[in-house]
Amino acid sequence: MKNKLTSAMNIGEEMLAAGAEIHRVEDSINRILTALGACRVDTFIITSSMVVTVHTECGEILTETRRIGGAGTDFEKLHLLNSLSRRICSGEVAPDEIDAELSRVHSARTYPLWLEFVCYALIAGAFTLFFGGNVFQALFSLGVGAAVRLSLLLCDLTVKNRIFAKFTGSFVATALAFLASHLGMPGGADAIIIGNIMSLIPGIGLTNALRDIFTGDSITGILRCIEALLAALAIAAGYFVLAALTGGGV
Template sequence: MSARGNYGILLRDFAVRYGRGRALDYNELLHVSADVGSELLESGAETYRVEESVYRLVSAYGAREANVFAVPTCIIVSITLGDGSTVSKTRRIYARGTNLDRIDLLNALCRRICRGEVPLEEAYGELEAIRRLGGSPPARRCAGYVLIAFSFALFFGGTLADAGCAAVIGLAMFFVVFALERWKANAVFVNIIASGITMMLAVAAVGLGLGQNIDKMVIGALMNLVPGVAITNAMRDIMAGDYLAGQARLTEALLTAAAMALGAGAALAVARML
């Protein structure tokens, strides 16, 4: 028997010991497990992390057998009942981002469930509490945009003046991205507009004599949009054998990079014509 199967048996024994081996509400279990998995995917978690977390969660509540299939746009959870029949739930994922705080909280919740600390009837409330926390406060995100733009402009060889201009451009980029996200704009469109405005502001800064190197300012500011986590997760999925998920994440990352190049290139072409 595989190590994963042994772990599932231990969890089911643990569930029985704590009184969870009695009649399970499989519908509620499916809802909770699918919600946890979809929240992990929407927060940018790796495919293996999503599948393993949901599998252990379902096993911890005493399910006889569970199968989890996850890709960046969908998660399917199936549970085998005591009579041998199977119930399943599919959850479509429409929006994805990077929220490492939420991933950490969801992982902590799964660990507490596996330790027998969260009854099934309380798990959904715990999940709702994590959802209500939301993402990082706008002020923190704004500070991150400014700091990243300033630091990378210096890192790539820009002057202090270039870094200062990049910080201001990063601030403007944050407001553009924040506004477009509030309007539920497509991610590709957001990157095109944000990178275009970044290029125009960098050209204007050099034209006014505030900075010297357009490329350093643009590179520093655009580092806020670079899909580094998505590319890393894509490579991890591919190396782990999850080729479908890895290709989907890699395609999404390449589209993001292409949108950045398109927006910045179009803005530079317009600036040169003027």
Template sequence: MVNEKNDELALDCLLLAGQIMMESGAETYRVEDTMLRMARSQNLDAQSYVTPTGIILSLGKQQKTKIISISSRITDLHKIAKVNNVSRKLTLKIITLDEAYDELRMIQKTNYFLPIWLQILMAAVSSACFLILFKGTWFDMPAAFIAGGTGYLALLAIQHLTKVKFFSEFFASFVIALVAFSTVKLGYGNEIDKIIISGVMPLVPGVLITNAVRDMMAGHLTAGIAKGTEAFLTAFAIGSGVAVVVAFY
């Protein structure tokens, strides 16, 4: 009975670690590696199958197999780092399985994101900085600042209302292009192309594209193709939003 309870706890702990990492934007091979290392630390012969939308974990023929669904995915590298830290401590016998599970539950519940206002401010600042990297003029920096901040605000607002990623990215890029055209038309900007490109940079799925390539290189073809498709749809949504404004102007 004790072994059965320990195996049940191990299953829940490993699945929770994998769920947090996948929902936070980790690579598929990293999730599998972390789960298997945690299993070996408990002398368990685990087998796992990880995709961007779900995880299957088994402890062997005589043990239970569990499946967990991944319904949402964001980019939260801090959570991934904290789960990796829990995995290392468990592997080194610094903490027990119960303590690891409690820490993982705390990580799952905690929101490590910056305040909304600070996220918007950082998106605006990064857009202004990207303008200079793209060899834009200092005169256009305020326009890029406003476009980037307004676009990110629109992204967060639509995500909260619809929960549909495609629509939020489409509307955010639409707002960015609209702000860029308006500032140039009013005489507060010159190079509209660089203002738009700088404004949409906070929306570009850079981490997702990188993870897709890394998963493909690691042999996780299903996950790599799925993430690549998601990145393509994101890029398509951003381009479509800009194209609608360009077509009207």
């Protein structure tokens, strides 16, 4: 049972890291361990920690705790983990095969890095148009989006701080937008900045945080709210520094 508990927690940890909701992870761990013969399963999960206790048939009580690091969003991985946990519950995957299956999930495909640059550029360009920008602003936004992705990459390689990365991204986007508007970009800086902020702002994070609170995972919800608030403040700070330096935009 000890090995089964560890395997189930490995799956749960990976699910959290791939961006699953708390109740889905708790549910999956409960189902897997019950399917593998536990009499009772108690799970307590928040964004940064997991605690799972199982009661085995022979009256033994086992507990395992995990500290969870940063979480990203990888729905391909989540899809594979979800179907793995389904197959474990239906008995299609034997308990001793779980680790091998899990390492196969690890080698799941991801898009290449250059495509992320393209996505950032397109997001910025598209949302510049979306929020009323003209074609010139949108074209310029494409370049700014790629520059923002580059600044995030540099942050990732050096300081490794998500909040600081948001600050840097917002700083770069605002700087380039102000520069363009100073050089006579028709329409000004606003739509360019908004287009680029879209890929930085914690909109999804805040919506998820509120969802957690409403569905009863209040601790996680509050943690995520604070994360979203900090990210929003960092973005605002990036804008403020430049606006103050240039006297409220150009």
